[in-house]
Structures are given as C-alpha cells and as structure tokens.
Amino acid sequence: MRVKPEDREFTSVATLDPGPDKVIGPGHDYGSVTDEIGGVVFRPFLKTPRQMFIGFAFAFLLVNLLMIAVTWLFVRGVGVWGIDMPVAWGFAIVNFVWWIGIGHAGTLISAILLLLKQDWRTSINRFSEAMTLFAVACAGMFPILHLGRPWLAYWLLPYPNTMWMWPQPRSPLIWDVFAVSTYATVSLLFWFTGLIPDFATMRDKAGNPTARKIFGTLAMGWRNSAKHWARYQKAYLLLAGLSTPLVVSVHSVVSFDFAVAIVPGWHTTIFPPYFVAGAIYSGFAMVLTLAIPVRRWYHLEDLITMRHIECMSKVMLGTGLIVAYGYAMEAFMAWYSGGQFERYAFVNRMWAGGYWWTYWVLILCNILIPQALWSRRVRMSIPAVFVIALVVNVGMWLERFVIVVTSLTRDYVPSSWGMYYPTIWDWSTYLGTIGVFLALMFLFIRVLPAISIFEMREVVHHTGKEPTHVHGD
Amino acid sequence: MFTETKVSGQVENLYGIMAEFNDPESLLDAANLARLEGYREMDAYAPMPVEGLAEAIGFRSNWVERLVFVGGVCGATGGFMLCWWITVVAYPHNVAGRPLNSWPAYVPITFEVMVLIACITAVVGMLLLNGLPQPYHPVFNVERFARASRDRFFLCIEASDPKFEPAATRQFLARLNPQEVMDVAL
Numbered sequence: 001m002r003v004k005p006e007d008r009e010f011t012s013v014a015t016l017d018p019g020p021d022k023v024i025g026p027g028h029d030y031g032s033v034t035d036e037i038g039g040v041v042f043r044p045f046l047k048t049p050r051q052m053f054i055g056f057a058f059a060f061l062l063v064n065l066l067m068i069a070v071t072w073l074f075v076r077g078v079g080v081w082g083i084d085m086p087v088a089w090g091f092a093i094v095n096f097v098w099w100i101g102i103g104h105a106g107t108l109i110s111a112i113l114l115l116l117k118q119d120w121r122t123s124i125n126r127f128s129e130a131m132t133l134f135a136v137a138c139a140g141m142f143p144i145l146h147l148g149r150p151w152l153a154y155w156l157l158p159y160p161n162t163m164w165m166w167p168q169p170r171s172p173l174i175w176d177v178f179a180v181s182t183y184a185t186v187s188l189l190f191w192f193t194g195l196i197p198d199f200a201t202m203r204d205k206a207g208n209p210t211a212r213k214i215f216g217t218l219a220m221g222w223r224n225s226a227k228h229w230a231r232y233q234k235a236y237l238l239l240a241g242l243s244t245p246l247v248v249s250v251h252s253v254v255s256f257d258f259a260v261a262i263v264p265g266w267h268t269t270i271f272p273p274y275f276v277a278g279a280i281y282s283g284f285a286m287v288l289t290l291a292i293p294v295r296r297w298y299h300l301e302d303l304i305t306m307r308h309i310e311c312m313s314k315v316m317l318g319t320g321l322i323v324a325y326g327y328a329m330e331a332f333m334a335w336y337s338g339g340q341f342e343r344y345a346f347v348n349r350m351w352a353g354g355y356w357w358t359y360w361v362l363i364l365c366n367i368l369i370p371q372a373l374w375s376r377r378v379r380m381s382i383p384a385v386f387v388i389a390l391v392v393n394v395g396m397w398l399e400r401f402v403i404v405v406t407s408l409t410r411d412y413v414p415s416s417w418g419m420y421y422p423t424i425w426d427w428s429t430y431l432g433t434i435g436v437f438l439a440l441m442f443l444f445i446r447v448l449p450a451i452s453i454f455e456m457r458e459v460v461h462h463t464g465k466e467p468t469h470v471h472g473d
Numbered sequence: 474m475f476t477e478t479k480v481s482g483q484v485e486n487l488y489g490i491m492a493e494f495n496d497p498e499s500l501l502d503a504a505n506l507a508r509l510e511g512y513r514e515m516d517a518y519a520p521m522p523v524e525g526l527a528e529a530i531g532f533r534s535n536w537v538e539r540l541v542f543v544g545g546v547c548g549a550t551g552g553f554m555l556c557w558w559i560t561v562v563a564y565p566h567n568v569a570g571r572p573l574n575s576w577p578a579y580v581p582i583t584f585e586v587m588v589l590i591a592c593i594t595a596v597v598g599m600l601l602l603n604g605l606p607q608p609y610h611p612v613f614n615v616e617r618f619a620r621a622s623r624d625r626f627f628l629c630i631e632a633s634d635p636k637f638e639p640a641a642t643r644q645f646l647a648r649l650n651p652q653e654v655m656d657v658a659l
Contacts, residue, residue, distance in 0.1 A: 030520060030624035158555060166564040169556035170578035178552075178585040186592045193596050197622070201520070204619040220600065221607035224621045226504075226517040227534075228603045230527035234537040235599035239592055242545075246588045253581055457521040457624075461497060 017301040020310050020380065023119050024459055025302025033303070033456040037449050038205050040298050048446060049297040056442040062435020069428035070145065078148050080425040087408045087420035092146035093257075094400040095430050098282065099139035099437075100180065100254055101275075101396065103187070104247050105283020106132025110190060111243035114236075120311045122459050123303045126452045127294075127445075128287045129191040134440040135286070136184045138433040143176070145429065172256035179253040186246060190239050196222050197232070197454045251279045258403065264345035265407030268333065274326030281319035281366075282396035284312050288389035292382060294445060303451055310379045316392065317373040323399075324367045341412060348410050354419050355406045358398050365395025486659040488611035489515075489631035490642050491618070492651035497523040500626035503649040504529035507630060510645060514634035518612070518627040520620075530628075540598040541591050548590025552583040614658045629657060 018025045024033075073080055083090040106128035113121035144153045156177045158167050167174045199219035206212040222228065255275035258266035288309065295304040334346040349359050369391050372378045379385065410417045444450065494500045497519055504517050508531055517523075517530050527533075556579035560566070565573050600606070612618050612629060621627050628649075630642050639656075646654045 034520075034623045158559060164564075166559040168566075169559055169582055170575055172581075175581040175585070178582045182585040182589040185589060189592050189596045193599075197521075201622040204622045220605045221610060222605065223610055223612055224518045224520060225603075226519065226523070226526040226530055227532045228605075229519070229522040230532060231534065231537050231599045231602050233522050234535075235541075235595040238538065238541050238595045242588050242592050242595070245584075249581065249584055249588075253585075256581075454521045461521065461523075 017305050018307075020306040022305055022463070023123065023307050024456070024463060025305065028302070028460055030457045030460055033460055034201060034205070034453055036300070036303065037451045037453050037456065038202060040300075040445070041202065041447060041449060042205070042207070042211075051293070051297050052442055052446065056439060059435045059438035059442060062431050063439050064435075065428050066432020066435060069425050069432055072425060073145060073429070074150070078146065080423065081429075082421045082423045082426055084418065084420070086411060086416055086418050087405055089146075089404050089408060090420055091422055091426040091430055092142045094397065094404050095433065096139050096142035096146075097254055097275075097400045097404070098397050099135045099142070099433065100183075101251065101279035101282045101400075102286045103132040103135035103139065103183070103283065104251060104276070104279035105287050106130070106135075107183075107187065107190075107243050107247040108280050108283065109287070110194070111240040111247065114240045115244060118311075119459065119462075120308050122455045123300075123305075123451045124287060124291060124308055124312075125455070126191075126194060127291065127450050128283075129187065129194065130441065130444045130448075130450070131283075131286060131290060132187045133184075133191055134437050134444075135283075136180070136187060137440070138437050140180060140184060141433060142429075172253065172260045175253045176257060179250045183246060183250045186239070186243055190243060193232075193236060193239065194452055194455075195448065196220065197224065198449045198452060200224065201453050202449065248276055251276045258407075263407050263411055264339075264341040265349065265403065267342075268330060270326055270329050270333070274323060274329075277319045277322035277326065278396060278399060281316060281323055282393060284316045284319065285389040285392035285396070288312050288316070288385060289393060290441060292386045292389075294450070298445075300451070303456065306380065309382065309385055313373050313379045313385050313388075316389070317370060320366060320370045320373075320392070327363070327367070344410070345407060349402060349406050353406055353410060355402065355409070358406070359402050362395055362398040362402055365391045366399060369395075487632045487639060488614075488657040488659045489629045489637075490639065490646055491612070491615055491627050491629040491655045491657050492646040492649060493617060493620075493653045493655070494626040494628070494651050497526070497626055499650070500628060501526055501529055503628045503646075503651070506649060507628065507645070511636050512630050512634050512642075514631040514637070516612075516629050516631070518618070518621040518629070520622050520624060520626075523626075534602070536602055537595065537599055541595045544594030544598075545587050545591035549583050549587035551590070552586025553579050555586070556582050611657050611659050615655050617653065617655065625652070632659075 028036075081090055081092070083092075106125075109121050109128045110125040110132075114125075144150050147153055155165075156167055156174065158169075167177070169175075196219060199215050200222040203212055203215040203219050206215055252272035252275065255271035259268055259271040261267060291304055291312075292309070295301055331346055331350075334342045337343075350356060370388055372384070373388060378388075405420050409419055492503060494503060500517055500519060501523060504515070504526060507515055508529065513531060515530050517526050519526060553576075557574060557576075560575065561573045567573075612621075612627075617625070618627065628646070628651075630637060630646065636642075643654055643656075
C-alpha cells in the first residue's frame with residue numbers, strides 16, 4: 001500500500017504500478033504528485049539512491065576519458081583517429097548522427113505527442129527533453145572535433161570577416177550548422193519553458209534558503225496567475241507546433257549530408273524519411289534505457305507506469321518497421337536501378353566487403369530481435385524491454401557505421417579502396433560522450449524535477465474526477 | 474453546505490483581497506460569480522492551467538500568437554536574404570553558368586531561421602507579456618499563497634477595481650464558500 005505522501009521523500013517503500021491501463025497510480029492528488037516528484041530533488045544528499053552515486057562515478061570516469069582523448073586530439077590532430085582517405089568520416093560522423101537521432105525522441109514526445117493529446121507523454125516528457133538537450137550537446141561536439149582545426153569552428157557561421165569569405169549556403173554541411181544549432185536552441189527553450197512553473201513549485205516548497213533563492217531566480221517570479229497560464233499555454237503550444245516540423249527537418253538535413261553526395265550507398269532519396277524514423281526509433285530506445293532504471297531507483301512506478309513502457313515499446317516497434325522498410329528499399333533500389341556502382345555498394349555491404357558482419361548484426365539488432373515486441377508478454381516484461389532497448393541502441397549505432405564507413409571504403413575507383421580501423425582514441429571519444437550524457441542525466445535527475453509537476457497535476461485533474469482524499473489541515 | 478469562513482488579519486495598505494479554494498471547479502465558479510458581481514480587476518491563481526479560468530476573470534489576449542507570427546516572418550525573410558546576399562552579392566560563384574540566385578537551396582536555412590526566431594519570440598514574448606522576470610509581487614505576502622504552486626486555488630480581487638470596497642469585497646468573497654479569505658498587503 002502507499003504511504004502518506006509526506007513520508008515519501010524519506011522512504012523507499014515500493015510504489016504501486018497501476019498496470020498498462022493507467023498513466024498514474026491510484027490515490028494521487030495535486031499535493032501528492034508535487035511531493036513525490038519534488039521529493040526526489042529535496043532528498044538529503046546522502047539519501048540519494050546508491051545506484052545514482054555508482055552511476056555518476058562511472059559516467060564521470062568516462063568524462064575524464066573524453067578529456068584525455070580530446071586533449072590528445074588537440075595536441076596531435078585528427079590523425080590520432082583511424083580516419084584517412086578514403087574513409088575520412090569515421091566515428092566522429094557515426095556518433096554525431098547517432099546522438100542527434102537519440103535526441104529526436106525527446107522532441108517527438110514533448111511536441112508531437114502533445115499535439116496528438118497523448119496522455120502517456122506527460123510523465124516522460126521532461127525527462128526526454130533533457131535527454132534531447134544532452135544528446136544534442138554530445139552530437140554537436142563531434143563535427144567540431146572532426147574539423148581538424150576545431151578552434152576555427154566559428155568560420156562555419158556567416159559573419160563579416162576580414163578574409164571576405166562566406167560559408168556556402170547551398171551546401172548541406174552549412175544547412176547542418178543551422179539545423180543543429182536551431183535544434184539545440186529550441187530544445188533548450190522548450191525544456192526551460194516547461195520548467196518555469198515547476199521552478200516556482202520548487203521555490204515555494206524549498207526549505208533551504210539557498211535552494212529557494214536558486215529556484216526563485218529561475219522561476220523569475222512566476223506566480224501561477226491565470227493570465228500567465230493563458231499566455232504560457234499558447235507559447236507552449238506554438239513551440240510544440242514549431243518543433244514538430246523542426247525535428248523532421250533536422251534529421252532530413254543530417255541525411256542530406258549523405259544523400260546529396262554522390263557516394264554509392266549514400267546517394268538515395270529514401271534517406272530523409274528513413275533517417276527520421278531511425279532517429280525516433282533509437283531515441284525511444286534511449287528513453288526506455290534511461291527511464292526503466294530511474295523509475296526503479298526513485299520508486300516512481302506509480303508515475304511512470306507500465307502504460308508508458310508499453311506505449312514506448314509500441315512506438316519502437318512501429319518505427320523499427322519503417323526502418324526495416326528503408327533497408328529493404330535501399331537494397332531493392334540498388335538491384336532495380338541497375339546502377340553498377342550502387343549495386344556493388346550493396347554487394348560490398350552485405351558480404352563482399354570487410355565489414356559484412358556489421359550489416360548482419362545491424363539487421364539482427366534493428367529488425368529481428370525487436371520483433372519480439374509484438375508479444376504482449378514481452379512488452380509487459382521490464383527486463384525484456386530493457387534488453388531490447390539496449391539492442392536497438394547498438395543496432396542504430398551500427399546502422400550509422402554501415403552507412404558512413406562501409407560506403408566510403410569502396411567507391412568508384414578500386415585503386416583507392418581502403419579500410420578504416422578505429423583507434424583507441426576513436427573509442428575513447430565515443431565512450432567519453434556517453435559519459436558526458438550519463439553524467440548530465442544523473443545531475444539533472446538529482447537537481448531538477450525530472451517529471452513535469454504541473455502537467456502531472458493536470459493528469460490528476462483529468463483522470464482523478466472520482467473524489468480522492470482532500471486533506472485539510 | 475456552508476461552513477464558517479475564516480477571515481484573517483486585516484491590513485492597512487491593500488493590494489487586494491484573496492480567497493482560497495480547494496479545487497479548480499470552485500475557483501472557476503467563484504471567478505464567474507465575481508465577474509457577474511461587477512468586479513473586473515482580479516486574478517486567479519492555480520497550480521496548473523485550468524480551462525476557462527482566464528476567460529472567467531475576463532482576460533483576453535492574442536499577443537503571443539501575433540508576435541510569433543511576426544517573428545516567424547522576420548526569421549524566414551532574414552534567413553532567405555542571408556543566403557541570397559551571400560551567394561549573389563557578397564561571394565558570388567559562377568558554377569557552370571548556373572544562376573546565382575539558387576533559391577531552392579536556400580529553403581533549409583530559411584526554414585531553420587524561421588523556426589529559431591519564432592521560438593525565441595514565443596518564449597521571450599510570453600515572459601515579457603507576463604511581466605516576468607518580476608522580483609516582487611504583493612500576492613507572495615500571503616503566507617498560504619505558497620500553496621498556489623501545490624494544491625490550492627486562489628482568487629484575488631484587486632484594490633484597483635472601481636467596485637472594490639474592503640468590507641463589501643471581503644464579505645462577497647466569504648459568501649463564495651472559500652477555505653479562507655485573506656487580505657493581501659501591498
């Protein structure tokens with residue numbers, strides 16, 4: 001049974017998962033959701049779940065690995081990576097696309113599902129918006145590190161300069177600069193705007209004067225006035241409406257980096273939709289990877305319920321099928337077009353090239369294993385969903401590897417074919433960004449409300465029409 | 474059911490008089506009744522958006538969407554002009570005689586800049602129209618008001634209302650069956 005909401009912040013009593021039909025556990029009222037979510041932040045430092053400390057320590061170790069890898073990169077240049085001609089785009093671009101893709105689920109959950117009025121979006125949207133933000137931060141690092149002279153990254157921006165040079169606005173690489181920086185800014189705005197009313201809640205709830213000052217500053221004097229809410233809701237809805245085409249455009253533009261080039265295996269019109277679907281696929285896998293442990297550590301099973309997990313599994317299954325269709329069409333068009341080079345690119349990808357096995361592992365991870373999600377028993381099993389989500393994360397990373405690396409190893413001129421072998425610095429940089437991502441997620445969950453409190457009150461208002469206990473004082 | 478309503482300590486310099494309710498429906502009813510009674514200068518406070526509450530206190534505004542529209546148009550124009558200016562005026566390149574004004578290639582940047590400016594306008598516009606950031610507001614002088622961000626609902630009739638008269642307003646609010654009626658010091 002549930003304990004009194006006031007006690008929750010200090011207890012770790014198992015909470016009740018209401019099962020796959022409900023988005024919120026029984027017995028919640030406005031106060032209890034506020035306390036449960038706020039309690040995570042106001043827990044005394046030493047009462048933080050042990051797993052959070054271990055997780056953060058592990059992530060922080062990886063952050064240090066990144067520091068070392070990047071320092072070495074700055075000292076010696078991109079030659080420390082395994083990249084060379086013909087494979088000049090190695091891990092850096094694979095990781096860039098992977099991270100950006102992961103971010104997309106956050107925007108999908110916060111914007112598109114808001115417009116579609118999906119009630120299960122509410123307790124995971126804040127969390128996945130933060131995921132978007134941190135994933136984009138990791139993604140943004142890679143093209144800059146890959147520049148060779150990263151300290152000149154600002155040359156990518158159109159600004160008046162003494163060289164009288166301008167970036168080329170017809171190039172997908174410059175579209176990328178605009179798309180990714182817009183995406184990062186809008187994701188930040190969306191996330192911060194969502195947090196303002198919750199900052200006000202935290203301000204009013206904080207016992208510690210320093211916390212009250214910090215949250216008070218961030219809340220900027222928000223006072224829950226109906227006039228504020230009216231403008232707020234309009235602004236929020238407009239942000240959602242603008243983010244929806246934005247998220248589609250960002251991964252389309254990322255896919256143009258490949259599709260506009262003439263490399264066989266890249267030059268494909270199916271890339272934009274198939275990249276967008278793949279992005280959402282990997283992003284939902286990452287939300288599940290993060291949400292499953294966190295809901296357990298902080299006993300949030302009554303707010304992130306089986307319904308959330310099942311819905312996310314279904315989205316994963318659906319987008320996974322779109323991705324499978326993309327693979328099939330790529331292969332079909334390679335054969336049907338009759339293009340010699342395109343056809344060879346596929347023979348190379350599937351069995352003739354040195355990376356043939358990555359293609360089959362990718363098919364296994366992205367297409368075959370996730371089919372288990374058709375079974376309701378699998379969707380209802382937390383360990384199974386968690387493992388499948390991890391498998392999809394790996395599979396989507398391999399997809400980008402296959403696209404970027406395999407296509408480059410053998411293009412038109414056999415005399416300039418060559419293999420790419422990642423070095424320890426490639427791996428360190430990649431693992432390092434995973435560390436940055438996880439460390440930021442751990443910090444976020446610890447210091448900010450990881451579930452949107454005011455939106456959960458709306459859920460209480462809409463679902464809890466039956467009288468819950470109104471505790472007078 | 475009518476319960477005895479506490480009317481707490483009266484103050485000299487009034488910002489307004491506030492009534493506290495337990496649920497959004499009571500607040501909505503109270504706001505509607507206050508409007509019928511002839512009060513105009515008032516505000517309602519709720520821990521989440523309540524449908525119809527802004528209309529109930531007589532608030533109408535469509536400035537956010539107008540501003541966002543203007544922001545979007547400016548962003549799109551700016552994004553397009555930037556591309557055009559770079560490729561046609563500042564740094565023209567003759568690529569096999571293709572036209573300098575290659576507008577289809579400008580579409581992605583035009584779109585991204587439009588979204589960027591529109592989103593910034595939405596957030597900054599919303600905050601400024603709401604008068605935020607605002608370091609001080611009288612409603613926070615009421616101690617119980619901290620629960621407006623938790624589980625309580627408040628209606629405040631402000632002293633600037635022409636019909637405001639402390640004793641009468643206090644009585645009117647007490648008749649709405651609130652938890653408590655409180656004076657808000659300026």
